[in-house]
Amino acid sequence: xxxxxxxxxxxxxxxxxxxCLRAHGHAGVVKAEDFSLPAYVDRRxxxxxxxxxxxxxxxxxxALKEKEKASxxxxxxxxxxxLYRIKFNETYAEMNKGTNEWKTVLGGVLxxxxxxxLILIWQKHFMYGPIPHTFSDEWVSAQTKRMLDMRVNPVxxxxxxxxxxxxxWKK
Amino acid sequence: LARGxxxxxxxxxHRKHEPTFHDKYGNLVLLxxxxxFTTVWGYVLTQLGMQWGLSPVGRVTPTEWRE
Numbered sequence: 001x002x003x004x005x006x007x008x009x010x011x012x013x014x015x016x017x018x019x020c021l022r023a024h025g026h027a028g029v030v031k032a033e034d035f036s037l038p039a040y041v042d043r044r045x046x047x048x049x050x051x052x053x054x055x056x057x058x059x060x061x062x063a064l065k066e067k068e069k070a071s072x073x074x075x076x077x078x079x080x081x082x083l084y085r086i087k088f089n090e091t092y093a094e095m096n097k098g099t100n101e102w103k104t105v106l107g108g109v110l111x112x113x114x115x116x117x118l119i120l121i122w123q124k125h126f127m128y129g130p131i132p133h134t135f136s137d138e139w140v141s142a143q144t145k146r147m148l149d150m151r152v153n154p155v156x157x158x159x160x161x162x163x164x165x166x167x168x169w170k171k
Numbered sequence: 172l173a174r175g176x177x178x179x180x181x182x183x184x185h186r187k188h189e190p191t192f193h194d195k196y197g198n199l200v201l202l203x204x205x206x207x208f209t210t211v212w213g214y215v216l217t218q219l220g221m222q223w224g225l226s227p228v229g230r231v232t233p234t235e236w237r238e
Contacts, residue, residue: 099193099194100193101191101197103197104192107199107202107204107205108200111200111204113212114204114212115211117215121214124221140231141227141232141233145236149236158226158227158228
């Protein structure tokens with residue numbers, strides 16, 4: 001009994017598919033979406049794209065395509081260009097042409113770096129306390145002499161930069 | 172044909188490409204951004220009174236510290 005129930009369900013599915021077929025009217029094929037069809041592309045490494053650029057030709061263009069079937073010497077320059085433009089979107093020259101995008105990019109980058117500077121201004125004004133007295137010129141110069149007298153970092157550091165004979169910074 | 176055009180002028184019969192945002196405003200954005208940058212950072216680096224902790228080497232003249 002269960003088996004027969006299962007079978008009838010299968011039969012029901014077949015029935016519903018045939019109803020769908022009737023509903024669509026023709027071969028039961030769903031209309032192909034644009035993205036599933038071969039596409040035109042402007043790429044340097046694809047010199048002959050799968051389809052022509054212009055899909056639906058105007059009456060004028062159709063007439064031109066008919067003329068193309070005859071001798072090509074009969075075609076004018078403008079007609080040849082028009083035939084080219086039917087088949088292709090951009091020329092290689094147009095494809096390869098540089099842009100001015102870098103100006104916008106660089107300008108934008110500099111602008112937002114400037115905004116970062118504004119953040120620093122805000123911090124100095126609203127957040128940081130006063131600078132400690134140990135950064136005053138008198139203190140720093142005395143501190144520097146004390147470091148040199150102690151021979152702090154004599155190999156490659158600060159004392160190595162001081163000329164103890166001449167009493168000045170090394171050139 | 173149009174393909175081989177490197178020396179001949181491109182026939183702009185129906186291909187007048189619209190100027191992009193970058194064509195119209197690129198120079199303005201570039202210069203404006205540079206101006207903002209130099210103004211703000213010029214101020215921050217010199218006028219704001221930040222302690223940058225620069226090296227004393229070549230800059231500071233040592234003075235006596237012993238009392």
